[in-house]
Amino acid sequence: MAIGETAVSPGDELSDEAWRALIHDFRNLLAVIVNYSELIAEETEDPAAVKTDILEVRTAAERAIVLTDRLRRHPDRTASEPETTGAS
Numbered sequence: 001m002a003i004g005e006t007a008v009s010p011g012d013e014l015s016d017e018a019w020r021a022l023i024h025d026f027r028n029l030l031a032v033i034v035n036y037s038e039l040i041a042e043e044t045e046d047p048a049a050v051k052t053d054i055l056e057v058r059t060a061a062e063r064a065i066v067l068t069d070r071l072r073r074h075p076d077r078t079a080s081e082p083e084t085t086g087a088s
Contacts, residue, residue: 014074022067022071025067026064026067026068029060029061029063029064029067030060030064032056032057032060033057033060033061033064036053036054036056036057036060037053037057039053040053040054040057
């Protein structure tokens with residue numbers, strides 16, 4: 001699967017198992033971000049290692065964005081859209 005892809009398409013009906021799998025994937029992406037952030041904090045003396053870790057954080061964050069966009073657009077979702085305040 002490509003970055004940010006899941007086995008669930010927007011037209012699919014999601015079972016409890018599929019929702020659990022998506023939540024699991026999202027949690028794993030957050031864990032990658034946290035773990036690499038901790039590595040960055042420890043590797044301040046090695047610029048190449050810091051750069052590599054930052055790229056891993058960015059990749060995980062991009063995958064999380066794609067995943068949340070897919071969940072947001074899914075017709076079976078029950079949560080309402082969060083209101084945007086215009087602040088980033």
